[in-house]
Structure formats: structure tokens, C-alpha cells
Amino acid sequence: MRPVVAALALAATTTAAAADPPPPVTAVTSVTSAGIDARPRGELIAAGLVESIDGVGGSRFELTRAEAGVDLALGAARSSVTIEAVRSAGPGSAVGVDGNSLVARWKHAAVGGRWRRGRIAGGFDLGLVADPWVATAPDYPMRTLGPTQAEALGLIAPSDLGITGQVALGDDLAVHLMVANGEGLTQRERNRGKTTTAVIVGQVPVALGGGVLGGRLYGRDGSVGPGAVRSHRLGGALTWRRAEAAVGVDGLRAWGVAERSDAEATVVTGWADVTVWRQLGLTTRLDRAAITGPADAVVTWRGQGAVWWALAPTARVAVAVSLERARATGAPIPGAAAATDATQALVLVQGALPGVH
């Protein structure tokens, strides 16, 4: 019976690219009678906001993020699945499956294995696997205020059909390699080329402030769509973190944006997250995105600040302000920065089980 249960579990599931770190103390785990170690994951972010754009105000509630999954382990075999909520209506449309519904879709579904010899650990996953850039930023503290710019602008898809492999030296250095279709999680392969991604993750303790300095490097060579539009990426991130404070900066350069080979994008984010008193903290984030092509570049800035109260170690309620501005000559609608400049006030709630990416 045990092999059958294990096979069914593995057939249904993925794991992210992380090199099998020891579970955090807050992780929820259980071991089934078949000897399968199961670790559930999940995150939910909901928001209510008022906003003003081009002189017109509005308000709405949003389910920014809702996902759940489970990592399974049986001996050296690993498997995990994640589902997430998406609105089924297309952009600009109000009719989706069964009338503009929030529906669940697979975000990850893969199976693989792990091995460890001394301080060296390795593994692989095959299926709908997480992009290692996204997967290696599991506790990105600014996610409450929105996804990373790379994800929001579609420069990196959170997952793709392919294979990932990773090798880690202790907890301080890991190398991830991913070979995938390059089409993200919404399309099957549409050209003859594969997309190859490499990520190096490292961290070292530093004397300054008693924190830990972490860094990530990201590179991707690929193509997307039937026109084989180039899809090359180069990115990096630096994070300094200690118990009550964290700051970081990350950036990504993209050659090829959506259907345009001749477009390039550069996104940079700086952020800080500080606990100021007991469960009370502050978060701030500044984003800059630039898309250049044959005509005027589009340059947008977004500044966000939030005051949060920790309801639990992985649950926060926050009150935030967000200002988004475009350069006058480089707005998404050329010359009409006011058309897209947004000012928002938000109330956000975020709750998570650890291990989400």
C-alpha cells in the first residue's frame, strides 16, 4: 500500500528549487502512515483601497494573492503542488469562467529528488517548476505591497514547464539551473528554443550590525513565442537582515519585453522593513521601471510606505500609501503621465504558512 500512496502523491505534485533547507520552526509538518513527510504552504493577501487617477477617484477590494500547496517527501523523492487564485476574465473584460470568477490554477506541479552528502546537497525537479529567481526569495518582505516588479511587468514568470537542478554548500551557497520552455505557466512551448536560467545564491554573516548579508545573481538566455522573441535577463539582489530589521536592493535588466525583441527594460527596487516597537513596524519600498525601445522610453516610479502590526510571526495587518508617477515624456500613454499616475491608500492583511514563493 505504501508504494501506491507514494506514487499517487508524487504523480500529483512539485517542489520549488530551494535546496531542501531544514524546515523553519514555524513550519507545519506531518508524517503519514505511509512515511510521507508532508509540509503544507499557503499565503493570502487581501486589500481594500481608495485611489485617484487622472482626477477621478475610486475604491475597491482585492484579493491580491491566494495560494496553497504542499511539499511531500518520501526518502529521497520530493514532490510538491501549488494552486493559486486568478481572476478568469481577461484584461478589460468582465466575463470569465462562470461569470468573472476567481478560479484556481496550477502554479507548480513537479516531482524530483534530493540527495545530501556531508555539507553538499543537491536535487532536481521536473514539471511545472518555480523560476529560481522567484523561488529563492521566499520571504521577500515587500510582497505585502505587491509582487516584485519583474513579476508584475511580466519579465519573469513565477513558474514554467521544465527542469531545475540545484547544488548547495551548507546553508550559505547554492547554485540553481533551470531549463524550460520559456513561455511561463500560461502557454506550452511555441518555438524551437529552450530557455536556460541560472541563479547563484549566497549569504555571509557580517560584523556590521550583527546581521547576515545575502546576495543573489540571476541570468537567463531564452526566447518566447512563435516569433522566438529574445528573452534574456540579468539580475542581482543584496539583502542585509537581522532579527528586527532588513534592507535590500535588487535589479533586473531585460533584453526583449513581451512580443518586442527591440525593447529593453531595467527595474530597480530598494526596500526596508523595521520593527520599531513590539509588533509595530514600518515598511517602505521604492521602485523604478524603465522600458526603452526605438521611440520614447517609458519611465515610472512608485513609492510606498506602510505601518504594520504583526498579528503573528507570519501575519500582518498594514496601512499603506502608494504613489505611482511616470516621467512626462515617457509615460505608458506618451505625453499623458496624468492618465496613469495613481495615488492609493490601502489597508492590507497578509497571512502565510512558511515556504511560500
Added chain:
Amino acid sequence: MSRWPVVVAALVAAAAAAGCSLPAADARTAFVISALTADNQRWLDRDPAAVAGKYQRMASRRYDFFRGTAGLFWRDVTDGGAAATSASVADGPGAWVWTMGDAHLENLGSFRAADGALVLDYNDFDGATRGPWWLDLRRLAMGVAVASDELDLGDVEAALVERALAAYVDEIARLADGGPAVADGPWVTSFLAKSREAGDARARLDEYTAVDPAGVRTMVLGDLAPVAPDGTWVDTTAPLTADELADVTTLMADAGPTALASAGPVKGASRRLGAGVASYPSPRYYVLCDGPTAAADDDVLLEAKEATPPAGRPRPPAPFDARDSDAGQVVRGQRLMAARPDGELFLAAAEVGPRSFRVKERTGYQRGVELAKLAGDRDAVDEVVAAAGRLLADAHARAPLVDGRPALTVIAPRLAGRRAEVLAEFTALARDDAARVRADADRFAAALAERGPLLGVTP
């Protein structure tokens, strides 16, 4: 356990060896292929043969390529696209007015209003949504420039573009100042008279349906016009499949209780093949209804066309989003922008699962402008081009802003006193935009020949 490193290395190396990306030979060609594929993805999934027909039609005529590529235009002129340059009228608030999305000469046609008046107006609101009015005007000017290639009038591109732009600017000024309306010229008057004749003769009803010896009207099936030499449909009607019949049943039930009540019970239906360019693959049903009485002479022919979301356009931010279905947005846009909202008695939107259909009556009063029939007639061309500019101004001006004011209140101040500047600026833009369309059409035709009927996409 010790085999895992070998397995991992072998799998990753094998995948990487197969994974050298292919460089795009030409960035613009790659863009055209990828963007068109994205815009037609829903049809590629459902009816790839129809997409092949659409591509074939677009390759055979440059103006049809222009008509099938509104999505390329919108990508090019926004978000840092290839032609995303600031316009002098773009500064300040008021960018999110109701726009046509695809205003061009062959989207003009005749209607009969409820009071019996025949009017010329835009007849295709498939791309209607809120957006920047000056980009709508830019697309119209670009289309006039492309149209000049096949009007057999020599080098008239700049003159025609300026005429359309001047008509737009002058009409906005007239609406702001309250001057007398521009009267129809002789060509439009003649065109409307022919439309009245066709409508009075129940032309469309008698083409797509027939009354049998027992006095019962039924659908006509088959080629009403011969299939084109390249194999594309021109005017064909086909019996419904079981799925299509389910579509018609559902959409009539959804739209029928209100807007279509006076059309009467459904007596028959067919699928129309060959209409349109951008919407060539879209399911388009002709539905025969019994009308007010059981007699065959008051039957009503309805057209239900599946709506598609405007491709490539900037999405209005939430405060400006109409929050409609695709067809609902088309209907709302037509009611707000049309010269005579009562020109479509049976205009309605209906939902069929995640899809939506725009429903309207199909009559002989509705006739579209065809460039081929204008070729060589400079006076007629001048009149139609001016009407296109004037009617677009009317459409923009009358539709309300979010706060209820007519959009004229934000458009007129931008154009006041800048006639010459705007004409020069937008004429230059149209010249460049048209040159890009011509080059793209050549790239598209070459890619189609090289890659096959679906540009290399395997359904």
C-alpha cells in the same frame, strides 16, 4: 542515493544541450508574428482554419492587413512601442474618453434610425473602450494614408490625411462654438438613397432567408458569393453544429427577454462565414425570428457576433473601467458614441459562459463603405474622408466622461487655436505610421509564405 548527482547532471545537461535559444532573424518580424498570434490565440485554439483564412485575406490586400492589425497599432503607440511618441495635445487630464479603437473608412456605413431617417456613421464598435482620443484620431489618419494606395488617385496621401484631420478639428470647434451642422454631400446622399432602396426591398432578409411555397421563411445555406480564388470565404452560410446551436439558444435566452422581445420566436439560424477581416474567424450567427406576426413578411433577421477584447490597447485604470463583458462594452460604446443610438433597434449583449455576443438586426439599410467603389472618384473620396473625420469627432465629443460631462469639454480646449499645428503633426505621424504598416504587410506576407498558413504556430 549516490546515483542522484549523476541523474541530476544528466537531466540538466540534456535539457541544456537542447536549449540553445534561437535568435530572431528580424526583431520586427518576430514582433508581428508574436503579437498576431497572441491576438488570435482564442481562434487558434478553437478554429485554426478560420485563422488561416483571416491571415490569407490580410496577405492579399494591404488595407485588409491594416484592418487586421489594430493590435499592432496600439502596441506601437503606447508603452514604449516602436512609434510611442508624445503628441502635443496629450498633456493634462482627460485621457480616458470613449474611443472607437479602430476608426477607419471601411467601418463607415448607413443606418436607419427609429424615425426612418437614414444616416451615415461608424458601424463597427468592436474596439470601443475608454482611451486617449488623439490616438483614435491617429489611427484614423493612418488608415486614410494606407487607403490612398488603392484609390487610384495618384499621390494624394497627405492631402487626404489633412482633409480627415481638418474635418475632425473643425467639427470639434463647431460643436464647442455651436455652429450649424455640416450637411451631407452628394456622394453620401446618393449612398443613403441606395441604402434606403435596399432596406425597403428587405435585401438582407431575402438574401439570407427564403420563403418556401408553403409561405414559411427558412434559412438559405451555401455560397451566396463564390469562394475567393485563395480559398477564403466571401459570403457563405452554413448550418449550425450542435455546439453552435447551443450557443444560439443560450444567447437568445440571455438577451431575448428584454432587448429582443419584439423580434419574436426564433425560426431558424445559420452561421455566416467570410465577413470582416479582424473578426473573420469570430462565430457570427444569423438568427431568423418570427417578428410581430406569424406572417413571413415581417420576419426579423438578427446577427449575433462573438465579441473579442480590444487587442493591444492600454487597459483603462479601475476608476475608468466599464466593467462590462466584451460584448457589453461594444454595445455600451455604440450607444454612447453613435450618431443615432436608436439606429439599432435590437442592439444587445448576451453571455454564453465566458464568451459574449453582440446582437443587432441585419437589414438592407445597413451598407458599408467600400474603398473599391470609391476608386478614381476624387470628389467622393474627399467627401467620405471628411465624413470619417467629422463623425469621429462627433463620437468622441458626445460620449460622457466618468463624471458625466461630454468629452467635448476636455477635447475642445486641447485643439483650440492649434489647427495648423495639429494637422502638421498628425499628418507627419500618419505618413510614418502608414509606412510602417506597408513594411509590416510585406514582412507578414513573407513570413506567411515561409512559415505556413498559421505563421509557424501548431494549433
